[in-house]
Amino acid sequence: MKYWGYLVAKLVAAYAVLRLAWLLIEFLLPEPEIFLYTRLPRFPNDLPWTVAILVFWLFALGLLVLILWDQRIRCRTCLRRLRMPVESGSWSRATLFAPPRKSLICPYGHGTLDEPVAHVSAQPPAEWHRHRDIWEELEALDKDSR
Numbered sequence: 411m412k413y414w415g416y417l418v419a420k421l422v423a424a425y426a427v428l429r430l431a432w433l434l435i436e437f438l439l440p441e442p443e444i445f446l447y448t449r450l451p452r453f454p455n456d457l458p459w460t461v462a463i464l465v466f467w468l469f470a471l472g473l474l475v476l477i478l479w480d481q482r483i484r485c486r487t488c489l490r491r492l493r494m495p496v497e498s499g500s501w502s503r504a505t506l507f508a509p510p511r512k513s514l515i516c517p518y519g520h521g522t523l524d525e526p527v528a529h530v531s532a533q534p535p536a537e538w539h540r541h542r543d544i545w546e547e548l549e550a551l552d553k554d555s556r
């Protein structure tokens with residue numbers, strides 16, 4: 411729940427930034443005067459307005475991509491950025507047996523994100539594996555060694 415709430419908070423903040431940018435564009439580029447009793451739409455007929463819409467669109471799309479990319483590599487429990495990428499598998503047997511994958515782990519041990527490195531249509535999507543309590547696992551390993 412915390413993970414999705416953080417995503418929604420980032421999207422709301424991005425909406426506020428984009429709304430401010432839109433108001434700034436409207437303030438800097440006011441509606442043109444009526445010419446020969448005709449009001450033409452601004453988008454394809456006014457070059458500064460059209461360029462502003464293009465830049466606004468690219469900025470909005472870049473902001474959305476940045477938000478989604480940042481969200482994908484965050485821990486589902488504590489929201490910290492995942493670290494320590496470890497690659498496994500091999501490129502020579504990439505089709506069936508051991509496709510190359512990359513694992514990212516939470517620095518506090520909450521879980522691991524396994525994602526494919528080779529992007530083909532038959533690849534399974536990235537998977538989040540939640541870890542149990544790491545101290546219990548360490549104690550179990552210690553009891554087994556005795």
Ligand SMILES: [Zn+2]
Nearest residue numbers: 485488516520
């Ligand atoms: Zn974590």
